[in-house]
Amino acid sequence: MPPLDETPAEKPRHKPSRAPRTPMPERDASERAQDFDEVSLGYSEEQAVAEANRCIQCKNPTCIEGCPVNIDIKSFIARIIDGDYGAAVSVLKERNALPAVCGRVCPQEEQCEAVCVLARKGEPVAIGRLERWLGDFDLACDLDHRCAPEVGEPTGRRVAIVGSGPAGLACAGELRHLGHAVTIFESLHAPGGVLTYGIPEFRLPKAIVQAEIEMLGVMGVEIVTNVVVGATYTLDDLLSEEGFDAIFVGSGAGLPIFLGIPGENLNGVYSANEFLTRVNLMKAYEFPKHDTPVWRGRKVAVVGGGNVAMDAARTAKRLGAEEVFLVYRRSEEEMPARREEVHHAQQEGIEFKMLCSPQEILGHDGFVTGMTATRMELGEPDASGRRAPVCVMDSDFIIDCDTVIVALGTRANPLIAQTTPDLEVTSRGYVKTDEDGATNKAGVFAGGDIVTGSATVILAMGAGKKAAVAIDNWLAGRNG
Amino acid sequence: MFPIVHQRQLSDSVFEIGVAAPAIARKAKAGQFLMLRVDDHGERIPLTFSDWSAEEGWIRFIFMRVGKTTHQLSHLGVGDSLADVVGPLGIPTHTEGLGRVAVVGGGVGAAVAYPVARAMAEAGNDVTVILGARNQELLILEDEFRALPLKELIVMTDDGSAGEKGLVTAPLKRMCEAAELDHSMAIGPAIMMKFCAATTKEFNVPITVSLNPIMVDGTGMCGACRVSVGSETKFGCVDGPDFDGHAVDFEELMSRQRVYTDIEREADADFSRECSCHR
Ligand SMILES: Cc1cc2nc3c(=O)[nH]c(=O)nc-3n(C[C@H](O)[C@H](O)[C@H](O)COP(=O)(O)OP(=O)(O)OC[C@H]3O[C@@H](n4cnc5c(N)ncnc54)[C@H](O)[C@@H]3O)c2cc1C
Ligand SMILES: Cc1cc2nc3c(=O)[nH]c(=O)nc-3n(C[C@H](O)[C@H](O)[C@H](O)COP(=O)(O)OP(=O)(O)OC[C@H]3O[C@@H](n4cnc5c(N)ncnc54)[C@H](O)[C@@H]3O)c2cc1C
Ligand code: SF4
Ligand code: FES
Numbered sequence A: 001m002p003p004l005d006e007t008p009a010e011k012p013r014h015k016p017s018r019a020p021r022t023p024m025p026e027r028d029a030s031e032r033a034q035d036f037d038e039v040s041l042g043y044s045e046e047q048a049v050a051e052a053n054r055c056i057q058c059k060n061p062t063c064i065e066g067c068p069v070n071i072d073i074k075s076f077i078a079r080i081i082d083g084d085y086g087a088a089v090s091v092l093k094e095r096n097a098l099p100a101v102c103g104r105v106c107p108q109e110e111q112c113e114a115v116c117v118l119a120r121k122g123e124p125v126a127i128g129r130l131e132r133w134l135g136d137f138d139l140a141c142d143l144d145h146r147c148a149p150e151v152g153e154p155t156g157r158r159v160a161i162v163g164s165g166p167a168g169l170a171c172a173g174e175l176r177h178l179g180h181a182v183t184i185f186e187s188l189h190a191p192g193g194v195l196t197y198g199i200p201e202f203r204l205p206k207a208i209v210q211a212e213i214e215m216l217g218v219m220g221v222e223i224v225t226n227v228v229v230g231a232t233y234t235l236d237d238l239l240s241e242e243g244f245d246a247i248f249v250g251s252g253a254g255l256p257i258f259l260g261i262p263g264e265n266l267n268g269v270y271s272a273n274e275f276l277t278r279v280n281l282m283k284a285y286e287f288p289k290h291d292t293p294v295w296r297g298r299k300v301a302v303v304g305g306g307n308v309a310m311d312a313a314r315t316a317k318r319l320g321a322e323e324v325f326l327v328y329r330r331s332e333e334e335m336p337a338r339r340e341e342v343h344h345a346q347q348e349g350i351e352f353k354m355l356c357s358p359q360e361i362l363g364h365d366g367f368v369t370g371m372t373a374t375r376m377e378l379g380e381p382d383a384s385g386r387r388a389p390v391c392v393m394d395s396d397f398i399i400d401c402d403t404v405i406v407a408l409g410t411r412a413n414p415l416i417a418q419t420t421p422d423l424e425v426t427s428r429g430y431v432k433t434d435e436d437g438a439t440n441k442a443g444v445f446a447g448g449d450i451v452t453g454s455a456t457v458i459l460a461m462g463a464g465k466k467a468a469v470a471i472d473n474w475l476a477g478r479n480g
Numbered sequence B: 001m002f003p004i005v006h007q008r009q010l011s012d013s014v015f016e017i018g019v020a021a022p023a024i025a026r027k028a029k030a031g032q033f034l035m036l037r038v039d040d041h042g043e044r045i046p047l048t049f050s051d052w053s054a055e056e057g058w059i060r061f062i063f064m065r066v067g068k069t070t071h072q073l074s075h076l077g078v079g080d081s082l083a084d085v086v087g088p089l090g091i092p093t094h095t096e097g098l099g100r101v102a103v104v105g106g107g108v109g110a111a112v113a114y115p116v117a118r119a120m121a122e123a124g125n126d127v128t129v130i131l132g133a134r135n136q137e138l139l140i141l142e143d144e145f146r147a148l149p150l151k152e153l154i155v156m157t158d159d160g161s162a163g164e165k166g167l168v169t170a171p172l173k174r175m176c177e178a179a180e181l182d183h184s185m186a187i188g189p190a191i192m193m194k195f196c197a198a199t200t201k202e203f204n205v206p207i208t209v210s211l212n213p214i215m216v217d218g219t220g221m222c223g224a225c226r227v228s229v230g231s232e233t234k235f236g237c238v239d240g241p242d243f244d245g246h247a248v249d250f251e252e253l254m255s256r257q258r259v260y261t262d263i264e265r266e267a268d269a270d271f272s273r274e275c276s277c278h279r
Helices: A004-010 A045-052 A062-066 A073-082 A085-095 A099-105 A117-121 A127-140 A166-177 A206-218 A235-239 A272-281 A307-318 A339-347 A415-419 A457-479 B022-027 B068-074 B109-122 B142-146 B169-177 B190-202 B250-257 B261-274
Strands: A158-162 A181-185 A222-224 A246-249 A269-271 A299-303 A323-327 A351-353 A356-364 A367-381 A387-391 A397-400 A403-406 A444-446 B002-009 B014-020 B033-037 B045-053 B058-064 B084-089 B100-106 B126-133 B152-157 B183-187 B207-210 B226-229 B232-235 B242-244
Touching (some): A045 A127, A062 A073, A085 A099, A127 A206, A166 A246, A166 A457, A206 A222, A269 A272, A272 A307, A307 A323, A307 A403, A367 A403, A444 A457, B022 B045, B058 B068, B109 B142, B109 B207, B142 B152, B152 B169, B226 B242
Parallel strands (some): A246 A444, A269 A403, A299 A323, A299 A403, B126 B152, B183 B207
Antiparallel strands (some): A367 A387
């Protein structure tokens, strides 16, 4: 009997549709910029099937290599074409425990879709939108009918995971699959990492994140919130008194970087992390129903050009700002943010001030009243290949604003390294690991942003899964 | 959920609560704090440990009712529980080898000063405690301090209703002048710490202050708690809460503490309207 994977080939050959890429239904910009509901509405079943039918089911599906966790994209699309959505979800979940999340936030345009055979003609299959549709299809079922990844025979081994972001969650799922008991320790009161406290509701609804995490609960993953590893327990406590056999550290890169310019401690200056945490995690947009306040600026300047800056700018707009400026040193072309996010931000009326570098934040009575910036121009390409911005002499000007949000990136939180002197870290505080995620400390593994610095959800998940396999091997080695 | 196992009222607006939290109790040290949330809609607020027992698995904190969250807390008692408690956070107060030291506790700062003074005395230092309050009614923990092996306990009130009449800086200055101090520590309202720092500066007596900037996570990930110390920006929650009082920019701290005053007042007013206690 041929293996299951080959069955579609025996069916009458699928005839790909030549229709253009199915557009994503979205809410109107003027309407959506008023609230925190989701911007993209997702495909209907008809749209998903139509889009799946565009796939030509390549002999050598390049899309799969483009996916950092090598989801069998061709096969899940084939299952959609066949109308067997449950089977499609199973294929997806073999490799990705959080499809409804990744379908929304992965930069598919740089990954699977960039290398899809149809991309050469300019219109790759909308793999991300199909992934999202399948993820949502699964979440719409009751918990007992959802696709639950298989849990392995109990091995009697216990693994502790530090941090419940994508790296920790993916590692937990894989370890359960391998039969190990798993406890995740999370310092905040809610799990999810950046998915919960950073990425806004209008891009990634928190109910979706919680529902995906719930599935891990069904798989037997225990999540203990309100535990700061390094404070409540050290790594050594976990390995000794608490009786864990191994540890995975997925604590992210949570420490905000500031500009280091005068006026930065005025009231009304936020790190993007603080601003987004107040709004997403603490639900400040529902103050006073939720108790945490946030300063609602009328004129907001957001400094930076990545996804985080876009999220902060669009959030400020939704809190009622009349004007939101995005202040970036280079030009729009160099912005690291996803095109889709840039596009959404522009539609929502965010004003881009490109080639501007902040010099000083001005204030009165302790509160922000403006910001001076210098105009920049692009010089020679630098080490990153991007053209380096250089100051234009005597070009200082004032941006009128009452709030400044700094979105310049983050660094590693030193808490764990400080309390684990024998754990090797880089000069910038990131945990050093080998290719599989093993640190220099026996039984301690790490992955995600705490190893690579700020990256992406899927790379963090990939690192978590890889480390799970390495942990499994390491535990097996200790057995024999 | 963290069950409340102890509750008492210390004055009209000051309360103590103890919760069962064995993992935190095992690690707590003087000068460290916790973050708590009363319920699912609650704000995360920082409060310093006033006491703890690793053996019995509880921690305690003392708080003054100043806004909505502390108001809610003031209505809770044994049998209730808190949604979230996390800690111990911050760097413990340095208590060893200080020699002759004065610990100033102003207002509810006395609650934080208590475990600090106790740890300093247990470490063999020569400890004088100066407690300050507006009046006798607001003076807290006097008996507990008296039970510690202190060199002296000095009580100051604004109106003279207990101890001496005057400000905490008066005895602090006296001790500095008499060259009786190797170190000092001030815990209380920012304005009091500022004046204590100015007082000791004149005599070159080092002073540690325990700062209370606004916090969100308390673990170093937001920067809400930033304070200027010398020419550097520090995060109160992970670099502190203790800092060199002679280098702290108190004006900035006080300004930053006021950022949400107006909106918070509304939230508490809403809560008070619905709440039965009508203070
Ligand atoms: C605003 C924003 C928008 C983004 N948008 C995108 C996007 O659209 N697409 C994309 O792919 N990527 C995006 N990213 C990046 C992506 O979110 C991260 O790369 C990813 O979340 C990293 O995962 P992680 O598990 O390594 O860490 P995190 O998600 O940071 O999770 C780490 C977790 O560990 C916890 N923790 C930290 N220290 C401790 C400790 N000592 N003890 C216990 N717990 C601890 C933290 O509270 C946190 O919950 C965005 C990031 C931000 C901030
Ligand atoms: C490290 C540290 C230790 C502290 N220890 C104690 C203690 O032991 N006992 C005690 O009574 N108080 C302590 N405080 C102060 C206490 O956290 C605030 O009084 C409390 O947050 C007020 O909350 P509220 O909702 O009742 O009042 P609100 O109406 O919210 O605020 C009243 C005032 O409290 C301050 N405040 C508000 N929110 C916060 C916040 N999230 N973080 C910090 N300050 C805030 C502001 O200055 C505000 O103007 C400490 C603060 C810090 C930073
Ligand atoms: S590369 Fe594109 S067309 Fe080919 S199998 Fe993958 S998704 Fe389908
Ligand atoms: S409270 Fe968030 S960094 Fe200190």
